[in-house]
Amino acid sequence: MLMSDELLYKAFLEEHRLGLFEYLGQGVFRPIGKPPSFLTAILGAHAANAPTLRLGDQMPFIDNFIADAEEFWNLRSAGHAESGAWIEKGEDGREHALEASAVWLAGRKVLLIQNPQGRYDERVQVLQTARDSLLEHEKLLREIQKKEILLHCIVHDLSQPLTAIRGSLSLLKLQAMAPEFKEVLEIAERQSEKQETMIRGILEAFSAELAAQQAVEKDPSKAPDMARCAQKTLEAFQTTFRERGSLIALSPELDLASQWCVSGEESRVLRIFGNLVENALRHSPIGSVVTLGAIDDGNFVIGFVDDEGPGLPEDATAARLFDLFAKGKGERAGKAGLGLYFCKITVERWGGTIGCENRAPVGARFWFRLPRASVHST
């Protein structure tokens, strides 16, 4: 026996998990046909079977969407207005993902409520994966920064004194001394050599791991663009500056259309710009401007951050400011003195240089110079 049209329509709505309501105004709706089971679970059997109902009473999200829907209906335009997804809990405690659309159907204002659960779950899964990856990437960058700092501590703070100790032991060895002292000296030499080997082993282990984690982008088409990085940094910091009553701007001479690709990796170039901008902001008076830019320097590109602060401290040298734990002085000192140090070791690893200088009449310029991508990749 063939199904009646009414039953067929009901089966269609149930199959497509779709509820249709005619809008009567003032937040009141009339169900067109019997609402499907997922809506009955949310609205309750009594409300779902009523001749008219205020959907917003059970679903506050709909109350908010009615304003957009009314705007659409008043325009009498083709197509539909979409609400975006929202979640409702049914009487059974289960969560249902819903989407609403406002449409014109046969001269009536109609609201469609759909439960696209499968599509929604897929979307959640894709976004979950993407965001997990982003978080993992951010975490990895922080870890790499910590490891690099540790690595350089080992190089500079442990290796250098050891070299001096070994040199002194060699000098002592040239002196005439009693055999028992000579034996002690040989023990000291062997132990210092052992220590040097151990340090070298740690360094090699770290270097291999770091090299694997952060290979420089060799493909010039994927290399970071210094000017674009300056622009992205500006966008990231714009609000912070505005909130503080200061300005951040791109240098008017910067031509974004030019070729600014450099050796390195974009997220780290952004971090370098970010660290330099944070440093500039810390030293800038309210109402002043911090300017970002890039300069063509033959086979290199120079990225810079200019501020209008008091300039470099009198006793400061560029080398000292970029040292580990160089925090500056006074209340505007940095957090731990790691930011500029990180910039230095990253830039130097990519074959670049970093520095700072006073500007006339006021302020300071912090700059970093990196090889152009095409030059580095050969």
Added chain:
Amino acid sequence: MIQKKVCMLGSFAVGKTSLVRRFVESIFSDAYLTTVGVKIDKKQLHVDGNDVTLMLWDIYGEDEFQKLRMSYLRGASGFLLVVDGTRRATLDKALSIKEEADKTLGPVRAVIVLNKCDLAEEWEIDPEKENELAGRGWSVVRTSAKTGQGVEEVFTTLALAMLRK
């Protein structure tokens, strides 16, 4: 009964859903489950001699995959701008969302929530920055959805501010 709409705003994975769950259901889970769309919860409070129902709009975190629809904020009496204290960039994002929201709706009561304060070792927000925000008249509260620290306080602070407006 007074009813107020409160929007939870901020980047993804800052803990908006966890704060709502901790506040409404006293539950916390370490697993990060991304929010797609909007979820609305209710919680009743007794504040300053008034019974208030907070309608908590937990709105997906904004990023390159999902842009915030300003129409969701319509009718809101207050915002919680949630920041992950271990990710400095989420503070800039929160401030930029607030700026956008102010442009659309005019000034609305807001509290900056520096969440995940149990992760002290990884904290990235300078005390200097916190003081600067507070100095500009912002309410800044440190919370941990994990331990519950500051959670009741932050919702109560906002409820009070909305009632006294």
